[in-house]
Amino acid sequence: xxxxxxxxxxxxxxxxxxxxxxxxxxxxxxxxxxxxxxxxxxxxxxxxxxxxxxxxxxxxxxxxxxxxxxxxxxxxxxxxxxxxxxxxxxxxxxxxxxxxxxxxxxx
Amino acid sequence: xxxxxxxxxxxxxxxxxxxxxxxxxxxxxxxxxxxxxxxxxxxxxxxxxxxxxxxxxxxxxxxxxxxxxxxxxxxxxxxxxxxxxxxxxxxxxxxxxxxxxxxxxxxxxxxxxxxxxxxxxxxxxxxxxxxxxxxxxxxxxxxxxxxxxxxxxxxxxxxxxxxxxxxxxxxxxxxxxxxxx
Numbered sequence: 001x002x003x004x005x006x007x008x009x010x011x012x013x014x015x016x017x018x019x020x021x022x023x024x025x026x027x028x029x030x031x032x033x034x035x036x037x038x039x040x041x042x043x044x045x046x047x048x049x050x051x052x053x054x055x056x057x058x059x060x061x062x063x064x065x066x067x068x069x070x071x072x073x074x075x076x077x078x079x080x081x082x083x084x085x086x087x088x089x090x091x092x093x094x095x096x097x098x099x100x101x102x103x104x105x106x107x
Numbered sequence: 108x109x110x111x112x113x114x115x116x117x118x119x120x121x122x123x124x125x126x127x128x129x130x131x132x133x134x135x136x137x138x139x140x141x142x143x144x145x146x147x148x149x150x151x152x153x154x155x156x157x158x159x160x161x162x163x164x165x166x167x168x169x170x171x172x173x174x175x176x177x178x179x180x181x182x183x184x185x186x187x188x189x190x191x192x193x194x195x196x197x198x199x200x201x202x203x204x205x206x207x208x209x210x211x212x213x214x215x216x217x218x219x220x221x222x223x224x225x226x227x228x229x230x231x232x233x234x235x236x237x238x239x240x241x242x243x244x245x246x247x248x249x250x251x252x253x254x255x256x257x258x259x260x261x262x263x264x265x266x267x268x269x270x271x272x273x274x275x276x277x278x279x280x281x282x283x284x285x286x287x288x
Binding site: 010 | 134135138139160164165247275279
């Protein structure tokens with residue numbers, strides 16, 4: 001970019017007439033006209049990843065060694081019941097949180 | 108946030124907020140340039156400007172960052188104008204060798220002053236001269252950048268600028284002559 005030649009009146013005149021054009025909703029119209037094709041594609045991909053994540057979790061977790069779900073024992077802070085179930089809930093919650101965060105970042 | 112960061116966000120995340128910021132920054136020079144090119148038809152200029160930005164969104168991955176973003180945008184704007192000018196003979200960009208475009212008659216009442224005079228004088232230039240003068244003298248592009256935008260040799264751009272400014276000078280002098288008589 002260069003500055004107008006100070007001693008050329010035509011340059012100065014042209015530069016002076018370079019007035020700012022108010023937006024007046026132009027940007028909003030452009031953004032509204034942008035294609036949105038990738039959003040649904042990406043959402044579908046994320047949903048697929050969530051399903052895969054849940055499937056892997058179901059297969060990978062040692063469900064046979066997991067103590068039975070016992071709310072009373074949990075309420076009494078029985079660590080033999082509480083800790084494995086907290087681990088399971090943490091894994092599932094992480095999957096859900098990651099998917100929600102990814103979908104929200106689309107907007 | 109600088110242009111490069113906004114462009115990176117658009118490319119990596121299709122971030123429409125970042126693109127909107129780019130549109131906000133450059134809508135004024137692009138719309139003003141196209142209004143000049145369409146000889147004041149602001150509706151057509153805004154349609155072309157909108158198409159310019161939509162094309163920029165689609166083609167942003169081809170922007171290499173070697174030139175300024177505004178230069179790249181002006182290039183798209185010129186191509187949009189060219190495609191319309193092909194259908195509308197009066198707007199044609201490649202009319203340089205077709206002889207002198209008739210300058211508009213100076214209006215009787217020059218109350219609008221020099222601003223109106225300059226607008227009329229610019230309208231009287233051939234499209235390529237007008238584009239070169241507006242890009243270089245109004246938007247501050249270098250001759251090299253203007254040559255890139257207009258896809259023509261550097262020497263041709265320099266000739267257009269010199270010739271265009273000379274015509275403007277002559278016509279403004281004519282207008283002022285009318286004003287004093």
